[in-house]
Amino acid sequence: MILRLLEVYRVVVRHRLDLLIPEQRRRLWLKLLVGINPKGWRAPEAPSGARLRYALEELGPVFIKFGQLLSTRRDLLPDDLADELALLQDQVPPFKSDAAVDIIERSLGGPIDTLFAEFDRTPLAAASVAQVHSAVLHNGEQVVVKVLRPGIDRTIAKDLRLIKQLALGFNALFALGRRLRAVEVARDYERTLIDELDLRREAANASQLRRNFSDGRLVYVPEVHWSHTCQSVMVSERIYGVPVSDIKTLREKDVDMRRLAERGVEIFFTQVFRDSFFHADMHPGNIFVDTSNPADPRYLAVDCAIVGQLDEADQYYLARNLLAIFKQDYRLVAKLHVECGWVPPDTPIAEFESAMRTLCEPVFERPLSDISFGHMLVSLFRTAGRFDMTVQPQLVLLQKTLLNIEGLGRQLYPELNLWDTAQPFLERWLAERYAPQTILKRLQQDAPSWLETLPLLPDLIIARLKNDSVPGAATQAPKHRNQTLAYIATGSAGLALIAIALGGQSTPMFAIAGIGLVLSVWLPQGRQ
Numbered sequence: 403m404i405l406r407l408l409e410v411y412r413v414v415v416r417h418r419l420d421l422l423i424p425e426q427r428r429r430l431w432l433k434l435l436v437g438i439n440p441k442g443w444r445a446p447e448a449p450s451g452a453r454l455r456y457a458l459e460e461l462g463p464v465f466i467k468f469g470q471l472l473s474t475r476r477d478l479l480p481d482d483l484a485d486e487l488a489l490l491q492d493q494v495p496p497f498k499s500d501a502a503v504d505i506i507e508r509s510l511g512g513p514i515d516t517l518f519a520e521f522d523r524t525p526l527a528a529a530s531v532a533q534v535h536s537a538v539l540h541n542g543e544q545v546v547v548k549v550l551r552p553g554i555d556r557t558i559a560k561d562l563r564l565i566k567q568l569a570l571g572f573n574a575l576f577a578l579g580r581r582l583r584a585v586e587v588a589r590d591y592e593r594t595l596i597d598e599l600d601l602r603r604e605a606a607n608a609s610q611l612r613r614n615f616s617d618g619r620l621v622y623v624p625e626v627h628w629s630h631t632c633q634s635v636m637v638s639e640r641i642y643g644v645p646v647s648d649i650k651t652l653r654e655k656d657v658d659m660r661r662l663a664e665r666g667v668e669i670f671f672t673q674v675f676r677d678s679f680f681h682a683d684m685h686p687g688n689i690f691v692d693t694s695n696p697a698d699p700r701y702l703a704v705d706c707a708i709v710g711q712l713d714e715a716d717q718y719y720l721a722r723n724l725l726a727i728f729k730q731d732y733r734l735v736a737k738l739h740v741e742c743g744w745v746p747p748d749t750p751i752a753e754f755e756s757a758m759r760t761l762c763e764p765v766f767e768r769p770l771s772d773i774s775f776g777h778m779l780v781s782l783f784r785t786a787g788r789f790d791m792t793v794q795p796q797l798v799l800l801q802k803t804l805l806n807i808e809g810l811g812r813q814l815y816p817e818l819n820l821w822d823t824a825q826p827f828l829e830r831w832l833a834e835r836y837a838p839q840t841i842l843k844r845l846q847q848d849a850p851s852w853l854e855t856l857p858l859l860p861d862l863i864i865a866r867l868k869n870d871s872v873p874g875a876a877t878q879a880p881k882h883r884n885q886t887l888a889y890i891a892t893g894s895a896g897l898a899l900i901a902i903a904l905g906g907q908s909t910p911m912f913a914i915a916g917i918g919l920v921l922s923v924w925l926p927q928g929r930q
Contacts, residue, residue, distance in 0.1 A: 406564045413460050415439045417453040418446040451486030458490065463530035463554065464561040464595065466490050488647060488686065496528035502535060502549045509635045517630065521547070529687070529705070531558075531598050536640065544640040545627060548601060555599050562592045598707040601636035607706040608638065614677045620669050621701040622692065643690030643702045646810065655693045662691065662699045663815035667823040669701060670807045674800065675717055675831045683708040684806045710800055715742070718835070720800075721828050727782070728825045732758040735782075745789045754789055761785050 414420065420428065420436045436442035446453055458469040469490045503514050503523070514521050520538040526546065527534050531554055535547045569588035597603050605626040612623040622641070630637035644651050652659065673680035681688075681703055690702040712720070719742040726734040736754040739745045745754070761782065811818045 406560055410461060410564075411435075412439070412441075413457050415442045417448075417457040418442070418444070419454060419457055421446060422450055422454065449482060449486075451480075451482040451484075454483060455486040455489060458487075459495065462557050462561060463551075464558065464565070466530035467595075490530075490687075496525040496533050497551055499523035499525070499535075501552050502533065505549050505552065506547065506635050509632045510630060518545075518547075527687075531707075532601070537637070539627070539630075545630075545637050546624075546640050547630075548604075548636040548638075550599065550601065550634045558595055558599065562588075562595065566592065594708055600633050601707075602631060602633055604705070604707040605631050605636050605638070607709045610679060611673075611681060611703065611706055611709075614673070614679065619700065620665055620672070621703050623703050623706070638704075641690065641702045641704070643692050645686060646689040646691055646701070646814070647686035649813065652691060652693065652814075655696055657691065657693055657696045657699050659815045660817075661697075662701075663811040663818045664823050665699070665701065666807055666811050666814070667818075667820055668827065670803065671824055671827045671831075674712065675721060675828070678712050678714075678717060680710050680800070680803060681706055681708075682710040682800075682803045684803060684810070686810060689810070710803065712800065721832055725825065725828050725832070727762070728821055728828075730762065732756075732762065739786060739789075745786060749789050754786075757785050757788065758782070 415436055418436075420433075420442075448456070455469065458465045469487045502525075503521075506517065507514055510517055518537040519540045519542070522536045524535075525533045526536050532548050532550050535549070537545050537547050539545055566585070566588045569585045573585050605628065608623055608626050611621075612625065615621050615623065624639035624641050627637040627639075644655070646652075652662075670680065670684075683705060684703075688703065688705040690704070692700045692702055719738055723735060723738050726732075726738060732755045733751065735758050736749075736751050739754070740747060740749055740751065808818075808820055811820065
């Protein structure tokens with residue numbers, strides 16, 4: 403780890419990255435640290451953006467991915483930095499083609515000429531973890547072949563050890579590290595990067611996303627060829643489109659940029675709330691546009707190595723928090739943060755509400771098209787940090803993806819109003835979540851597990867009745883009696899609801915379910 407730290411130090415000094423920090427913010431200790439290295443005395447030759455890109459490329463995949471994330475936020479970066487970092491999307495220096503062919507042949511167990519009718523040794527693109535070659539199968543289908551970089555697992559392992567050690571030190575020395583749950587975030591990032599080293603996982607993710615958008619209206623995901631896919635090699639259908647970052651070409655083809663930007667937002671919320679399975683690496687290098695119908699463009703998505711998932715509780719609280727922000731209901735935002743455990747239960751609601759109002763009201767005075775949703779969320783989390791809000795590791799990928807989406811959307815259509823696009827979707831999702839047909843569907847899905855446990859209900863009720871009748875329990879009898887009745891009522895309601903879910907739509911079943919549910923709520927004292 404010490405050797406890697408020294409390597410990072412040498413790269414930073416060699417490219418004079420300290421000069422990216424404004425003079426007035428450069429601390430004395432930083433100037434001394436750079437000054438002890440003779441290379442820190444030299445004036446830089448390359449522009450600042452190029453120096454930053456060279457340094458990230460030299461430091462490897464973990465740092466390259468950081469640069470990829472930064473490149474999507476043109477609203478945060480000067481143009482020269484953003485233009486240079488954008489080259490990290492798919493113009494990372496490739497590795498030798500002979501090494502790629504050797505990996506393919508060893509992994510798939512045959513000569514390259516046997517595996518493919520044609521194979522182009524010149525890479526189509528090179529990224530931080532793998533590079534891509536074009537090929538043709540023996541049936542004539544055009545495909546792309548993705549190959550992991552040789553030795554990439556060892557490179558990533560070294561950087562991950564460094565990140566985890568830094569997180570442990572940050573966590574031990576600073577209260578902020580504990581609040582940000584730095585160790586958990588580092589471990590989560592470790593799992594994400596390790597997942598990228600198994601291309602079978604990426605192939606499985608791509609297959610799932612393809613099924614989720616099987617109609618192909620919003621986004622098209624290339625088909626995976628599983629017969630030619632293994633841990634270090636992945637073969638999939640070749641797609642043709644315009645890179646989403648090529649604004650000039652998109653405009654020349656008369657693409658409806660507003661529709662394209664709004665569809666990007668719709669895709670994000672559909673993945674998060676309908677499917678709970680979202681592409682979490684949506685930087686411009688992974689997104690293309692099908693311009694065959696400029697008035698109705700659709701996205702083409704590749705590189706599904708990183709995906710995120712939320713459970714039902716996360717989906718519910720996230721949707722309600724976002725809607726409360728949209729409607730400027732700061733008290734509800736405060737209550738939801740407490741209810742979902744993002745801030746401690748003893749947080750003073752009124753004080754938290756006041757802090758949220760102070761932050762948000764000046765922002766909402768501006769036109770909606772001028773409001774950055776990503777900036778708003780960052781500011782909200784910073785404010786909540788004063789109330790000991792802890793970072794939720796399960797939301798880290800979601801926050802990163804939302805920043806990517808908004809940065810991309812504003813690049814395509816600067817007037818994009820993410821608020822107007824997202825609010826109707828969230829309201830519709832919450833309404834559908836509690837619609838009778840949705841509840842019935844969930845009952846049908848849960849019915850088998852209920853049927854497994856319901857035979858135990860009579861024994862539980864009998865055991866409860868016996869406990870009620872033991873000597874010395876006279877003072878507790880009313881309470882126990884109510885509790886027993888509540889169990890019976892809940893069990894009756896459960897049986898009736900299962901019958902309804904399985905197709906029993908008779909009036910008596912609905913009556914039993916209704917009465918049972920009313921009694922189970924009316925007798926809460928017995929369960930205290």
